Amino acid sequence: MLAVIAGYLFRLDPNLIDLNLVLQGPSVQHWFGADDLGRDILARVLSGVKMSLLVALTVTVITMLVGVLIGILAGFYGGKVDSVLMQVTDVFLAFPGILLAIAFAAVLGPGLGNLILALCLTGWVSYARLTRGQTMSLRNRQHVQAAESLGAGVPRLLFRHILPLMTSVLVVEAAYSLASVMIAEASLSFLGLGIQAPNASWGAMLRDAVRFMLVAPHYVLIVGLCLMSLILAINLGGDYLRDSLDVRRDIP
Amino acid sequence: MFLVHRLIRFFTVIFGVLLLTFLLIHLVPGDPVEVMLGESASSADRDALRAELGLNQPLLQQFGTYLNKLAHGDFGYSIHTKASIAELIKTRYPATLKLALLALMIGLLVGIPLGIYSALKAGRWQDILVTVVSVRLSAMPAFWLGPVLMLIFAVWLGWLPVSGMESGASIILPAATLGFGLSAILTRMTRTSLLEVLNDDYIRTARAKGLSERVVILRHALRAALLPIITIVGLQMGSLLAGAVITETIFSWDGIGRLLVESIEKRDYPVTQACVLIVALSYVVVNLLTDLLYKLADPRVRAA
Numbered sequence: 384m385l386a387v388i389a390g391y392l393f394r395l396d397p398n399l400i401d402l403n404l405v406l407q408g409p410s411v412q413h414w415f416g417a418d419d420l421g422r423d424i425l426a427r428v429l430s431g432v433k434m435s436l437l438v439a440l441t442v443t444v445i446t447m448l449v450g451v452l453i454g455i456l457a458g459f460y461g462g463k464v465d466s467v468l469m470q471v472t473d474v475f476l477a478f479p480g481i482l483l484a485i486a487f488a489a490v491l492g493p494g495l496g497n498l499i500l501a502l503c504l505t506g507w508v509s510y511a512r513l514t515r516g517q518t519m520s521l522r523n524r525q526h527v528q529a530a531e532s533l534g535a536g537v538p539r540l541l542f543r544h545i546l547p548l549m550t551s552v553l554v555v556e557a558a559y560s561l562a563s564v565m566i567a568e569a570s571l572s573f574l575g576l577g578i579q580a581p582n583a584s585w586g587a588m589l590r591d592a593v594r595f596m597l598v599a600p601h602y603v604l605i606v607g608l609c610l611m612s613l614i615l616a617i618n619l620g621g622d623y624l625r626d627s628l629d630v631r632r633d634i635p
Numbered sequence: 636m637f638l639v640h641r642l643i644r645f646f647t648v649i650f651g652v653l654l655l656t657f658l659l660i661h662l663v664p665g666d667p668v669e670v671m672l673g674e675s676a677s678s679a680d681r682d683a684l685r686a687e688l689g690l691n692q693p694l695l696q697q698f699g700t701y702l703n704k705l706a707h708g709d710f711g712y713s714i715h716t717k718a719s720i721a722e723l724i725k726t727r728y729p730a731t732l733k734l735a736l737l738a739l740m741i742g743l744l745v746g747i748p749l750g751i752y753s754a755l756k757a758g759r760w761q762d763i764l765v766t767v768v769s770v771r772l773s774a775m776p777a778f779w780l781g782p783v784l785m786l787i788f789a790v791w792l793g794w795l796p797v798s799g800m801e802s803g804a805s806i807i808l809p810a811a812t813l814g815f816g817l818s819a820i821l822t823r824m825t826r827t828s829l830l831e832v833l834n835d836d837y838i839r840t841a842r843a844k845g846l847s848e849r850v851v852i853l854r855h856a857l858r859a860a861l862l863p864i865i866t867i868v869g870l871q872m873g874s875l876l877a878g879a880v881i882t883e884t885i886f887s888w889d890g891i892g893r894l895l896v897e898s899i900e901k902r903d904y905p906v907t908q909a910c911v912l913i914v915a916l917s918y919v920v921v922n923l924l925t926d927l928l929y930k931l932a933d934p935r936v937r938a939a
Binding site: 470471473474475477478479480481482483485486487489490491492566569570573574575576586589590592593596597600603604607610611614615618 | 644647648651652654655656659660662663664670770771774775776778779782783785786790872873874875876877878880881884885895896899900904907911914915918919922
């Protein structure tokens with residue numbers, strides 16, 4: 384939010400090229416200095432965070448919807464559907480960290496849409512596992528069975544009696560996954576698989592910054608510090624949510 | 636029983652991993668052969684590559700051929716250099732393994748003692764300092780921690796080589812980049828785990844027996860506290876392997892991760908496929924080993 388407001392406040396053009404400023408250190412006019420094409424780093428950091436948040440929010444919303452739907456159905460019906468789902472998620476989890484996202488992004492090709500698709504293809508798994516577990520334990524609660532014996536249909540059971548009870552768990556999970564999606568996005572952009580030039584993205588900026596590290600160390604330090612602060616802030620927000628909603632987060 | 640179930644799961648997961656990596660190339664939008672060779676390639680070249688990769692066969696038959704070749708250690712050939720992928724992997728894999736193992740050692744040797752120290756000083760300033768530093772460190776992805784370490788130790792202080800693999804000291808910075816991230820997580824886990832155990836009855840008994848604090852901590856508390864650490868280390872090996880992709884790229888370390896990134900840049904999909912497969916299989920094996928190790932270490936699981 385702050386970043387968006389600040390962007391309008393400063394009225395800086397993140398893509399304005401001023402070759403006189405190439406790789407200049409921080410100054411009064413350009414607080415964070417300039418990058419390899421003489422663009423203002425502060426302006427690019429601010430427009431980069433908008434892009435990152437956009438990607439992270441889109442991915443979080445899509446993966447949550449898909450994952451919750453799959454998980455709740457598997458947890459509710461159990462049996463064959465459930466065991467197939469568990470095997471599929473096992474396979475997805477067999478790929479460490481962002482490797483699968485890298486693989487998907489590699490074959491899909493670079494670009495914003497493909498980046499989001501690659502992150503979604505890998506992100507739904509944790510929600511599906513979490514929702515499945517929660518549904519299985521809530522399924523046998525008395526209020527669910529009472530509603531069932533009173534003739535409530537399956538959709539009503541799922542969305543009125545089971546889903547509301549796990550919202551706090553899901554909210555906390557979403558907060559943490561927001562941070563991990565941002566790291567994943569930055570990693571992919573760092574590898575050149577994500578957001579493309581001239582659009583600003585922190586991962587791509589770090590990629591450029593590392594190349595010019597010897598001449599302009601301020602570039603890599605500033606962008607990295609911003610990234611670290613943001614991740615830290617989101618994680619602390621997640622901790623706060625977890626404590627205030629009283630959710631015990633089990634490590635998967 | 637546990638072993639049988641675990642092995643069945645191990646093999647179904649491996650089959651799934653094979654299937655998914657096989658399908659990767661079919662996810663390429665449009666014609667994968669055209670994407671790989673570029674638009675300037677002649678139609679004869681394209682047909683030749685299509686036949687070589689077996690892309691004109693029915694899907695099921697392709698998968699069969701793929702499995703059969705892999706079983707014989709045949710990963711196919713790089714499209715650009717025509718080099719045997721099995722050879723490429725054989726030369727690159729040990730470098731990644733070396734890096735990952737050294738990083739693991741750094742992670743364990745820094746993380747666990749710091750975690751114990753932090754737990755023993757719980758609530759005091761030493762504990763707060765360790766916690767603050769490790770929380771900061773765990774929010775630093777490899778592509779930011781790496782350049783910072785490089786800047787400080789290689790560029791400013793000039794103690795270590797910037798990148799490459801020429802001298803023996805070259806491994807220190809990439810391994811530290813991976814290891815510090817791991818140690819931050821291990822510190823926090825060890826601290827939590829040890830504090831939980833220290834409230835248990837048997838620790839009170841041990842203290843009441845008049846055992847020295849040293850014996851109580853090292854013999855009694857630590858043994859129980861380290862159990863969950865085994866699982867965490869196993870899971871973290873995954874981020875270590877994935878982190879190696881970025882760390883190797885930053886430090887020009889010629890391992891499997893860098894091979895993967897290079898193959899993506901050149902759109903050499905058979906190489907990409909093989910790298911993804913090898914890294915995923917390593918992780919599956921590590922996870923199997925941690926599960927077995929955990930079972931050996933924990934008498935409660937052994938009895939169950």
